[in-house]
Amino acid sequence: MDTPDGAVSLTTTERAIDARFRAVLARLPQRGPVGWLTEFLVFGLKQAWACVFGAAMLAVILAAHLWYPADAPLARNDFLTVAAIAIQIAMLLGRLESLRELRVVVLFHLVGTIMELFKTHIGSWTYEPDGVLRLGAVPLFSGFMYAAVGSYMVRVNRLFDLRFSRYPRRWLTAGVAAAIYLNFFTNHYVQDVRWLLIAIVALVFGRCVMRFRIFRLHWRMPLLLAFLLVAFFIWLAENIATWSNAWLYPSQVDGWHPVSLTKLASWFLLMIISVVLVTWIAPPQPPEPTQPPDDRQRLESAARTDAA
Template sequence: MTADRRELTRLEQTIDRAAHRWLARRPESGARAVAVECAVFLLKQAWACVFGALLLVAIVAARLWYPDDAALARNDALTIAAVLIQVGMLVFRLESGRELWVIVLFHVTGTVMELFKTDVGSWAYEAEGVLRIGAVPLFSGFMYAAVGSYMVRVYRLHELRFTRYPRVWLTTLGAAAIYVNFFSHHFIVDLRWVLLALVVLLWGRTIMHFRVWRARLRAPLLAVFAGVALFIWIAENVATWGGAWLYPHQQGGWELVSPQKLIAWFLLMIISVVMVTWVYPPRAPDPSAEERAERAGRPGRPA
């Protein structure tokens, strides 16, 4: 896994030590080395997505197999499943207490938005169950928490570092403006295109540095935001097919979620990243590690 062990949970430290022993025998160059880096990247991404993946499995399973006439409403069953997943993440040391604070922030932020959006008819949930606030079942907040869980886990698994990252107070103001626009555009002009321009202005020059195994890679941060937004949009299509919620155009039968939602998810990624930086302040890459990698003429090995 090759992450900073000080930021890993106890279980992840055990996995990390085992991975180091096995990967140490792998070649340092050639096609097999590239294959190892790709495999480690995919495994780290899967590990980071474990909360969201388990929740998505529960949603699909409820759609396929949960009986319509069950005494416990399906939405309530999903809420209980989400709580059990969250408890399991903590009991089995898959999350740290520090991460839990970020996840709670996502949960609260998402639930407030859900209450408003369902009230104005942006989307709707089945009107069933007792574990809900108004028309919003409590499991909906866990879907936002799943995004938060992914963000904080990726931060430490890939040892994310940034060059030319804007000042956190500026990004906080930008994220606040984006969040307000999710509400205000129902009453006044939609400023999402102005906010997109603001995002480009703030993060356009920011480069994200991340480690896989031996490889130290970098990518424009906005491109990473766009990639994650696309991944969430795909998961959203699975979730709406599973009946977790429905958009107005899906009331007569499931249809693909509008690609325009990609913009909303991209902007939500900005809010997500900013909230993570409140707990994990953005750090610059280690110059010595970068210099060692360049001198060696190949990706840097772990220190």
């Protein structure tokens, strides 16, 4: 799980964990089903590690919904805010996140809170009115949910040593991200152009291919597909959060039901804002010229040779 020169380096804690895992996994066969299984296992472990902030937040939200006492002196929303702050501090003290990356996480927090203030005012969703740690109708823990997305983005960038072929110019992506953010506000007053924005995103990022390393091998994926997959898992987390009554959409007030799949479009567009913010500390890196053309093809060839 180490990161080559030129990419965002692992934290001290991650380097120690990486060394231990490599010492164990290096003994496993490189070819055949075991090789594939090793890659799959490491992929899952890295994704779980990248999601640690969001997973901790979601676990606290779910636990508070199931077990938090109704007569507790501290309101549930305030408890969630205190827990979110504690998680963030633990991330820093445990060397799971660097101070440099914290800047992006804080920026996610601010961008998300501004949107929350507007959306709750306009009635797009609501929170329980309890607690004092809030801005207007928005409990402060809500900003940490956006920060969790930012944490995932900066962590997955270094854990998988993300490289990009034909990445669009950053000034262009910044312009698209600004238009997307603006539309989240203006769609309540003028025509919602999210589908036009999705088409623009497809045009701008359509040629970009993301290359990432799991353990021994490098893999490729269209960047648009990566956006969609992350948006889908955020949608799943949103269903858990709304079921836990962290917030509710108007249609869920009289009885919970799954969040509409149309919300995937919003989360897909949020990915663009997320990526642009992350490029502030980690500019997109091209594939290394010394990398083999395609390790996956080499493994497939070796597997066919073994089978023969």
